[in-house]
Amino acid sequence: MxxxxxxxxxxxxxxxxxxxxxxxxxxxxVANSGDNTVSVVDVTTHAVVNTIPVGDMPLGMAxxxxxxxxxxxxxxDNTVSVxxxxxxxxxxxxxxxxINPLGVAVTPDGxxxxxxxxxxxxxFIIDVSxxxxxxxxxxxxxxxxxxxxxxxxAKAYVTNSGSNDVSVIDxxxxxxxxxxxxxxxxxxxxxxxxxTKAYITNQASNTLSVIDTATDILILDIPVNxxxxxxxxxxxTKxxxxxxxxxxxxxxxxxxxxxxxxPIPVGIDPIGIAIDSxxxxxxVANSGDNTLSVIDxxxxxxxxxPIxxxxxPTALVAGLPSPIFLDPPLRIITAFNxxxxxxELYNILSWxxxxxxxxxxxxxxxxxxxxxxxxxxxxxxxxxxxxxRHRLYQYAIIAQNASGETLIFSTGSIKTLNKK
Numbered sequence: 553m554x555x556x557x558x559x560x561x562x563x564x565x566x567x568x569x570x571x572x573x574x575x576x577x578x579x580x581x582v583a584n585s586g587d588n589t590v591s592v593v594d595v596t597t598h599a600v601v602n603t604i605p606v607g608d609m610p611l612g613m614a615x616x617x618x619x620x621x622x623x624x625x626x627x628x629d630n631t632v633s634v635x636x637x638x639x640x641x642x643x644x645x646x647x648x649x650x651i652n653p654l655g656v657a658v659t660p661d662g663x664x665x666x667x668x669x670x671x672x673x674x675x676f677i678i679d680v681s682x683x684x685x686x687x688x689x690x691x692x693x694x695x696x697x698x699x700x701x702x703x704x705x706a707k708a709y710v711t712n713s714g715s716n717d718v719s720v721i722d723x724x725x726x727x728x729x730x731x732x733x734x735x736x737x738x739x740x741x742x743x744x745x746x747x748t749k750a751y752i753t754n755q756a757s758n759t760l761s762v763i764d765t766a767t768d769i770l771i772l773d774i775p776v777n778x779x780x781x782x783x784x785x786x787x788x789t790k791x792x793x794x795x796x797x798x799x800x801x802x803x804x805x806x807x808x809x810x811x812x813x814x815p816i817p818v819g820i821d822p823i824g825i826a827i828d829s830x831x832x833x834x835x836v837a838n839s840g841d842n843t844l845s846v847i848d849x850x851x852x853x854x855x856x857x858p859i860x861x862x863x864x865p866t867a868l869v870a871g872l873p874s875p876i877f878l879d880p881p882l883r884i885i886t887a888f889n890x891x892x893x894x895x896e897l898y899n900i901l902s903w904x905x906x907x908x909x910x911x912x913x914x915x916x917x918x919x920x921x922x923x924x925x926x927x928x929x930x931x932x933x934x935x936x937x938x939x940x941r942h943r944l945y946q947y948a949i950i951a952q953n954a955s956g957e958t959l960i961f962s963t964g965s966i967k968t969l970n971k972k
Contacts, residue, residue: 580826580835581622581635581869582844583610584862590624591861592640593844595833595870598859602640606633613867614656614665616680617920618946622869623665623678625653632656632667634683644683649676655698655741659723660705660920661943666721668696668710675699675710677726688726692719698741700750702765703922704938709750709763711738718752720768730768734761740782742791744806745922751791751804753779760793762809774809776802780823785831785849786923792834792847794822801825801836803852816852818845826870829923830916830950830958837865844868850956882947882964898937903949903962905932910959912951920946941968 579601582591588610592602607626615622615637622635630653631646650669653676657666664686665678675690693712701708701723708721711734718738720730736756743750743765750763759773760782778797784790784806791804799822800815819838827834827849834847842865843858883902906912906929917925917934925934929951939945949962 580844581613581615582837582861582865583613583624583867584842584864585609585611585627585839585866586842586863588626589862590622590635591865593859593861595828598846598856600859600861603862604635604640604642606635606642607631607646611866612654612656612667613869614658615869615921616658616662617660617922618662618944619921621680623656623658623667625649625656625667627652627654627670630669632665632678647678647683647685649685650674650689655696655710657699657701657708659701660703661940662920666699666701666708668692668699670695670697675708675721690721690726690728692721692728693717693731697739700741700743702743703745703747705940707765709741709743709765711741711752713737713739713755716754718750718763732763732768732770734763734770735759735773740779742782742784744784744788745786745924746788749806751782751784753782753793755779760791760804772809774804774811776804776811781825783825783827783834785827786829787831787926790849792825792827794818794825794836796821796823799838801834801847813852816847816854818847818854819843819858824865824867826868828870829918829921830952831923832956832958833870835868835870837861837868839864839866882949882962884947884964884966886966886968896937897939897941897968898935899939899945899947899966899968900933900935901947901949901964902933905929906951906959906961910951910957910961911953912959913954914952916950916952918948918950939968943968 580593590604591600594601608628610624611627612625624633636643650672652670654670655668667676679686692710694714696710696712698711710719718732722729735754738752740753752761762771777795780796781794793802805812818836820840823839824837836845848855912929944967946965951959
């Protein structure tokens with residue numbers, strides 16, 4: 553088993569939460585466990601533009617869907633720091649956690665934050681409106697490490713590295729409803745954008761487990777080498793896995809669940825990876841040489857020079873790939889389909905065409921920072937179905953040209969009604 557060189561707490565070198573969302577600032581946030589900071593990297597200049605002090609040994613990060621708050625777990629002082637993203641400062645007092653908080657995830661509605669306490673064998677819940685811990689405390693398996701929430705906000709999956717299983721939490725009742733046995737030392741965890749599968753790195757057995765989230769059944773194990781972290785492209789077609797032992801990134805086709813292409817060489821001891829919201833770049837935290845590597849996901853090649861950050865970078869949050877930004881209004885209305893059995897709520901979006909001089913070849917629709925559709929530029933309307941009542945939804949329409957440049961050309965938000 554590979555023990556995390558950064559810790560004296562006998563904690564495995566496992567994945568720590570990597571959230572990907574829409575950020576108008578186009579920054580990558582990097583948790584540096586060796587100097588207790590978060591680096592803010594401008595993805596246009598590839599320069600560190602700010603360094604934010606946090607708690608002792610930051611190892612996990614997750615951002616709210618509206619990109620306003622960043623939650624950072626501090627493993628040694630057993631707290632969570634909250635960063636105001638717009639102002640890039642810590643706000644409020646550290647939030648007390650259990651022993652050795654690691655993984656962290658935010659619900660899709662932005663209302664709650666779930667934090668895994670590695671040595672307490674439980675999960676704490678933070679109310680985002682008050683930034684306080686609320687009941688219940690959820691007991692899971694032995695030495696839990698990472699947590700991921702399904703896109704519909706119905707379930708959370710927690711990897712338990714000590715008991716070699718995954719706890720499934722019903723987020724309506726906040727109770728464990730299932731336990732799935734996997735291979736040795738499950739750690740990193742990511743769920744496909746459509747919510748149908750969960751991919752889990754098993755460090756001691758050098759495999760990825762694939763779980764069907766509808767049935768909570770293990771589908772298969774994929775052989776890999778020294779997996780430390782994992783990220784899935786926004787279209788759900790590829791999984792990128794950091795191979796810490798060989799200092800490369802592996803690519804897996806989610807249709808065949810096999811490794812494809814050649815390994816991508818990165819820095820020393822790659823331990824974290826995040827993919828931007830459009831699936832254009834992957835950012836890799838190399839804890840052994842204190843850098844970030846940037847991978848172009850079209851060519852699967854590292855571009856530019858390594859970006860120097862803080863000491864022992866572990867976790868990342870990545871946004872959009874350097875978009876040009878405009879903000880004309882996006883027209884949104886809420887509609888209903890009703891039959892004898894149920895009423896379905898959905899939003900109808902409409903917008904003007906992207907500027908002709910930009911040369912757009914496709915458009916992406918993002919809801920709450922997550923890509924939900926790719927459409928031709930000729931299409932100027934979209935229906936977003938299966939929504940929840942009394943919830944704020946934020947949308948962005950993004951054009952991309954043949955050179956890969958992106959343009960946020962229409963944005964808007966709407967709060968759905970509580971009832972018809």
